[in-house]
Amino acid sequence: MSDAVDTRRAPAVEDETELRSARSRDAFAKALTFSRAEEAEAAGVHPYFKPIAAQFGGTVRANGRDMVITGSNDYLGLTQDPRLKAAARAALDDFGTSCTGSRFLTGTLTLHETLETRLAGFLNKESALTFSAGYLGCLSVVSALAGRHDILYYDRENHASLYDAARLSFATLRKYDHNDLEHLDRLLAADADKPGGRIIVSDGVFSMSGHIADLPGLVELKRRYGARLIVDDAHATGVLGASGRGSGEHFGLEDDVDVIVGTFSKSFASVGGFMAGERKVVEFVKHHARPFIFTAALPAMQMAAALQALEIMESESEHRERLWRNVARFKNGMRDLGFDTLGSETPIVPVLIGEDERALAFWKALWDASVFTTPALPPGVPPGKSIIRTSVNANHTDAELDQLLSAFETVGRALGVI
Numbered sequence: 001m002s003d004a005v006d007t008r009r010a011p012a013v014e015d016e017t018e019l020r021s022a023r024s025r026d027a028f029a030k031a032l033t034f035s036r037a038e039e040a041e042a043a044g045v046h047p048y049f050k051p052i053a054a055q056f057g058g059t060v061r062a063n064g065r066d067m068v069i070t071g072s073n074d075y076l077g078l079t080q081d082p083r084l085k086a087a088a089r090a091a092l093d094d095f096g097t098s099c100t101g102s103r104f105l106t107g108t109l110t111l112h113e114t115l116e117t118r119l120a121g122f123l124n125k126e127s128a129l130t131f132s133a134g135y136l137g138c139l140s141v142v143s144a145l146a147g148r149h150d151i152l153y154y155d156r157e158n159h160a161s162l163y164d165a166a167r168l169s170f171a172t173l174r175k176y177d178h179n180d181l182e183h184l185d186r187l188l189a190a191d192a193d194k195p196g197g198r199i200i201v202s203d204g205v206f207s208m209s210g211h212i213a214d215l216p217g218l219v220e221l222k223r224r225y226g227a228r229l230i231v232d233d234a235h236a237t238g239v240l241g242a243s244g245r246g247s248g249e250h251f252g253l254e255d256d257v258d259v260i261v262g263t264f265s266k267s268f269a270s271v272g273g274f275m276a277g278e279r280k281v282v283e284f285v286k287h288h289a290r291p292f293i294f295t296a297a298l299p300a301m302q303m304a305a306a307l308q309a310l311e312i313m314e315s316e317s318e319h320r321e322r323l324w325r326n327v328a329r330f331k332n333g334m335r336d337l338g339f340d341t342l343g344s345e346t347p348i349v350p351v352l353i354g355e356d357e358r359a360l361a362f363w364k365a366l367w368d369a370s371v372f373t374t375p376a377l378p379p380g381v382p383p384g385k386s387i388i389r390t391s392v393n394a395n396h397t398d399a400e401l402d403q404l405l406s407a408f409e410t411v412g413r414a415l416g417v418i
């Protein structure tokens with residue numbers, strides 16, 4: 001993926017919409033004149049918000065038929081695991097449907113503390129804290145720790161959560177080119193005489209390109225400049241490392257990552273977010289982060305499912321092994337067909353298509369061939385570099401992967417992509 005990936009902007013948000021609204025005295029003009037989604041829907045090429053009626057692992061029911069899905073984040077295939085469902089049901093019976101309050105006030109359950117203790121143990125950190133979403137975890141950690149006297153360095157391809165977190169913080173912001181540590185080095189060196197703390201924040205696995213962060217390089221710079229390192233391992237926990245502990249374990253650098261942020265919405269097959277790090281740092285975030293304090297606590301059902309997923313991650317390596325076997329089968333198949341998967345190193349496999357009209361045509365042909373997937377278009381990716389963002393899960397059967405490869409081959413040849 002090129003440096004120019006900008007994950008802050010949703011594909012459906014258009015500059016022309018902003019321009020139109022700038023000319024109007026009605027602040028809602030941008031909404032009232034926004035027609036691109038309806039036009040795409042009418043033309044049968046709106047690839048987003050497609051409702052799924054039922055999920056069965058690598059296949060879903062959508063549009064009245066069974067479709068093979070690629071692009072979900074159910075990496076370990078646990079969303080349909082009976083043990084997670086039973087744990088969620090039991091928690092529902094014990095705690096009810098909601099905490100109806102902030103963690104700060106009436107919303108802390110014993111289950112929050114159990115899950116946090118277990119997570120800290122799994123990630124080899126002193127302490128952990130859960131959030132109502134991974135997005136809120138990113139906002140909380142970065143906005144609380146990157147204060148007005150600090151400088152925050154972030155990778156251009158970081159997830160939108162970290163971009164929004166940077167905006168919410170009062171720190172001075174410095175963006176470095178994607179995985180370009182010479183650029184980061186130059187920025188750190190240029191700030192050498194400035195007061196305040198330095199924080200480097202990076203995705204562990206980049207959510208669009210599937211690249212792994214250059215953690216050894218980040219750790220080297222962090223040491224050289226006395227910076228702190230925060231890693232968003234949303235796509236790495238459960239996936240990378242011999243025990244699934246993420247990018248730190250993958251590189252043997254767990255102790256050098258000061259704070260891990262993560263999500264339960266991917267390998268953990270639930271919803272919610274977390275941070276793990278030094279006890280004092282977690283305590284500080286707990287008492288200062290507005291996106292943690294001013295929202296209702298993570299509900300019990302979600303925590304029970306995540307806790308059960310954690311137990312499975314710790315005790316059963318076969319899900320991770322099946323995931324990587326499937327990744328190899330799909331990626332090798334795509335490479336043999338001649339597709340460009342942009343150097344992906346993980347279960348996230350972007351497939352370069354090119355111009356956005358071609359990517360939409362590609363998506364539509366896959367949809368008609370009963371493949372459920374989604375494209376990423378400008379401004380989410382650079383112009384002319386639209387992709388179909390696929391990802392492989394432990395759930396996919398060989399037959400489903402072969403169906404995917406066959407559909408990509410047929411459409412790729414028909415549209416001249418391969």
Ligand SMILES: Cc1ncc(COP(=O)(O)O)c(C=O)c1O
Nearest residue numbers: 133134135159161207234263265
């Ligand atoms: C890298 C990254 N960070 C954070 C998030 C936010 O996680 P959540 O879905 O739990 O809000 C995502 C989700 O897409 C992500 O990909």
